[in-house]
Amino acid sequence: MTLPKSILLIDGSSWLHRAFNALPALSTKSGEPTGALYGVLNMLRRLLADYQPNYLAVIFDAPGKTFRHEQFADYKAHRPPLDPLLIAQIEPLYACIRALGLPLLQISGVEADDVIGTLTHQATARGLPVLIVSGDKDLAQLVDEQVRMLDTMKNVVTDVAGVKQKFGVPPALIVDYLALVGDSSDNIPGVNGVGPVTAAKWLCKYGSLDALIANAAAISGKIGDKLRAGLEQLPLSRQLATLDCNVALPLAFEELQPAPPDVAALRALYERYEFRSWRRELATETVANTVPAPHVDLVEPETADPANYQLVLDQAAFDAWLERLQTAELFAFDTETTSLSYLNARIVGVSFAVHPGEAAYVPLAHDYPGAPDQLNREWVLEQLRPLLEDAERPKLGQHLKYDAHVLANHGIALRGIRHDTLLESYVLDSTAWHDLDSLAERHLGLRTIHFEDVAGKGAKQLSFNQVALEQAGPYAAEDADVTLRLHRCLWPRLEQEPGLRHLYEALEIPLIPVLLRMERIGVRVNAAALRQQSGELAQRLWALEQQAYALAGESFNLGSPKQLQMILFERMGLPTGKKTATGQISTAEEVLQELALDYPLPRLILEHRTLSKLKSTYTDRLPGQIHPHTGRVHTSYHQAVASTGRLSSSDPNLQNIPIRTLEGRRIRQAFVPEPGWMMLAADYSQIELRIMAHLSGDEGLLRAFAAGVDVHRATAAEVFGVALEAVSSDQRRSAKAINFGLIYGMSAFGLARQLGIERGAAQDYVNRYFARYPGVKAYMDDTRRQAAAVGYVETVFGRRLYLPDIRVRNPQLRQAAERAAINAPMQGTAADIIKRAMLAVDRWLQQSTFPARMIMQVHDELVFEVAGESVAEAGERIRAAMIAAAELRTPLEVDIGVGANWDEAH
Incomplete structure (x- = not known):
């Protein structure tokens, strides 16, 4: 969209923080951080191309306190100090903006929003349309027939109707709205307990905050009490939320016209911060503007010729x-x-x-x-x-x-x-x-x-x-x-990036025809067996519902979270756990699992959920997904979905069929070969633990795998200090939970919940584990540090997983990113290995006339149809190809199974 005689007012501070939190930790070879710098410049260049404004200003908050701190000492008191990596990019950003010839404003004692408000009033007085580039809700009070807002992160332009739709009130009431709901980020008090819906309802009914205050006595219920209790602070909240649109500016409005860029300065800046394609553009002394707003953007864009499209209708x-x-x-x-x-x-x-x-x-x-x-x-x-x-x-x-x-x-x-x-x-x-x-x-x-x-x-x-x-x-x-x-x-x-290029050219591109062949071959499914199981599941679900009704004392919808909340927590008085984002008591699976340890009804509900999902997803749907011409089910394998490099499957999803339950195994029994052929399943044994041994170099783990012992039993012997042959089944179970739990970044609390033991005992297990396997602990610590330093982790074969939350202040997000940093190299390496195996096996099958077909890939397993007389030879060839797919410090092992259906073969 191009606005004639228009002005763009860009909230630079908002952009800077959003780019810093959204982008990976990009840096120059010398270690200077550049992610936020690159992101803001990207968005800025795109805006110049899209809008070509007559007037423009990029506005930033000035350091230090503002007049609002004098009005309210605790204003923005909860905000943590700026990240040093963000601070390091501020002055370089200012230098780049000025070199681009763009007016930059930063005025002490006021906020960027106040400067934007002042410029907005000056522009509308001159009859200029204004586009405020920000997602800040405070600026919505400026929107009118001449003023709109653009949120570049969401590519949404908001006008008067848009403000009303988003907040429930028109722009003229935004200040009143903000005074009522408050603002936790700015520490504006608001009225305790009054949310957006209530605030909008009141303001629409009474027309203004003043009118609402005058009628406060008429507001009934607890919410009315909360309003009356908060009346004293409402004037302050409204004052804090109101923009000062009369800021003294250091330049005249006419000086807000973009100037020609300083090519020499830009060249030096782009060279220093390694923005190579932008630097190349300057070789012709042209600054290109067609660049994107970033979303974890890793590539510098290039210019393109105007579109010339032809509709071909003749020979x-x-x-x-x-x-x-x-x-x-x-x-x-x-x-x-x-x-x-x-x-x-x-x-x-x-x-x-x-x-x-x-x-x-x-x-x-x-x-x-x-x-x-x-x-x-x-x-x-x-x-x-x-x-x-x-x-x-x-x-x-x-x-x-x-x-x-x-x-x-x-x-x-x-x-x-x-x-x-x-x-x-x-x-x-x-x-x-x-x-x-x-x-x-x-x-x-x-x-x-x-x-x-x-x-x-x-x-x-x-x-x-x-x-x-x-x-x-x-x-x-x-x-x-x-x-x-x-x-x-x-x-x-x-x-x-030689490593990424090799991954792309040697693995991902060659895998396309392999997946295409697997998809077109498909897999045979016994529809009659599934329909029979579906009928049996329907009877079991009905019986579970009757038992649930008896326990609850009334009938209810077991699939309704609202009704479950009422039955479990209001009628039966069961202890409540976590809440949903909307403040409702959660009935999520982990909540019910905890309750199921002590109460029968949650246990029934969990069983009902499991069986209902199997019925709706598989036993009901799979027969209808059999293709009429091939008589087979044809899934879609996706290379570009899972962040770790794993393949995913859909329509139907063949990778989520349970293997540890009787019902799941019965579904797998319905996957059958063509007559005269057998199913063959080849599964990597404990591949992620082997990858952990390879990555960590821990001598204890390497020794256990080299000796060919049961690694879970070996871990139990190490952790519990007993002889290998004396390890009990419970000790092996605990060791297995530790082995796999630590790979997935599980805490002592999570381990305690999984094993049903005290947290202190679980922590003791973890401590003993790391004492016996110090290489694993060192690897985990090094991985966290390295991920925080560069913003990503890599697999053995160079695949990267970016971790945008690895340095955020929110501890939950940061800890989740740290867990991913530990797990992703193992899951990603396993994904790379099985892809390499698929290429090797497919190459053999395509170059021979061997009677075998690769028909499914499920996590660490490949599934084949093989002519009955050839299964032994097929098993040996497939095993050899899969073992040769990677050379790790500990050898890979592959389990081969053969049967008349998938369950028998696994």
Whole structure:
């Protein structure tokens, strides 16, 4: 959006803090922190490109106290001191803003909000539209017909109606609203017990805070008592929340026009802080503006040519594009289809891009009334077949596995997948969002055409073949164009990181055709067995409900948290535990598990929940997910979902079927091979503990694995000081909980709860464990320190997991990040190893005619269908390939199982 004769007022302090808390701990090679600096400059450059304002100011809070501290000594008293790493980036940021030629304001004794309010009044007096760039609710009091707010983190513009929708009151009542609800971050008192809903209701009813105060005696109930008790502090709260819009400014309004950038100063700053692509832009003395607002942004964006999209409706235009594709070093390719289901989808059109800003869409099957003539789909696909099936012709796409599936539905085998922006983004930062729209916004500063923009939403949403070409063409061509532009942005970053590049080129890209084959093969499911189990589960659920009703003394909905709260805590008086975010008593699983130790009803509810989930998710749904043409269930494996590098599975999720319960094993028994074949399961044995031994180098753990003993029994012997053969089953169980619990960062409190022992006893177990395995303790401590220093951890093979919360002040968030720092290298290394194993096994299967198929991947397990007479040889070959997938300090072990169904094989 471009506003004629407009002014942008940027809340720089808000941006700085949000960027610091949102981004990973980026730094230069010399160790200077740059994450917040880069993030703010990124957002600033994007704004310049999007809005091109006539006037602009970047406003920061000045150090020291303000006039509000004189009004209220405890104003902002709860705020902790600034992080030194943030402080180190403030002056560099100021220098960069000034070098960009942008006015920067920082006035002692007042806050940035007051300066923004003053400039807003000056601008509206001149008839200028104002856009305040901030997410601060205090500034909503300034919004009117000329003034709007932009929250760049959410890409939301708020006008008068938006303020009313968000807060329940118009801008004119925002100060009154803030006075009532208070502000914990600023330590504004407010009225105890009055929240946003109540405040908005009162102000809408009475029209103002003064009118509410005048009618305070009429407010009934406890909330009325709280209002009357807080009347004395309301004037102060309102005074603190009111902006001072008459601040004396050090410059005239006309001086707020952006000046030409100081190229020499920018060049030096970008060189020092290693903003390389921005530094390259300055080689031509041009400051590019098309850059994104960051969301854990790891890549510096580049400029792109204006879009030139072509709708291809005749053979001459298609031939011209085909020639360009045949001579291109790399081209982006995308399909538009009839369905998201990869086995059912048919091609509606194809799009290409060979140069940024230039793309084409070839519609092939738009069949809405009045649709223009289009090229024949079969003819076009045959013309493209030699190119698409040529492994030597590099292709680029976003989630190309899906496009490969769709092409396979038309008999074309896509080869030559060289790059996939989904995986480029994932390898660079697995914690970010990797869909095309999010990537475009984050890395290119573009708000792309979304599917809903052209197809509509909800029940009235059109399938793509029904979308008019006037809308379909730009949408589809943009997908190819943006994919190419993203690649040009992401790939240089990967090239600068040899470890990540190798992971991308040697593991993630080659895995695409492996997963595609597994998905297309699918797995046979015995629908009759599942339906029978579903009926039995229905009877058991009914019986559990009757028992629950008898215990409660009345019938109720076991699946309703509200009714559970009433029955358990109000009627039966059971002890309450944690609360939800809305203040309600929680009925979450961990709460019920604790109650189930002493009370029968929570135990029944937990059993009911477990069986109900199995029934709805598997025994009811799986028979309906059997494909009518293949007779098999076909899951989708996702490479870019789990932050640790693990594959995930959906529609159906085959990785969450329980293995330790009878009901879960019965579901697995319904997974069967084709007649005459067997199921073979190959499972890494205790792989994460072996990885811990490798990473920590602990001699005790390495010695236990080298001796081939039961590592849990060996740990029990070490921790409890008994001979290996004297370890009891309870001691082994405790040692197993310690082994796996510490990998997942479990505290002594968590271990105590899991083992049902006193916290002191659990702490003693942990202390003895670390005394016997000092290398593990040293590894954990070193990992926490290293993660805090660089903002990420790595697997054995160089995969990174960024930890944006590793240095936050909130102890719960920070401790969760520390637990992830310890666990992620093990889970991630295990994920890398099984992917390497999948590639090795698939390579053997593709190069031979061996009668075996890889059909499932579940955590540390690979599942195969094998011809009955070949299972022994298959087991040995698969075991050898999986063991050879990595060389650790302790050898890998693989358990092989064979059976007539998945449960028997595991």
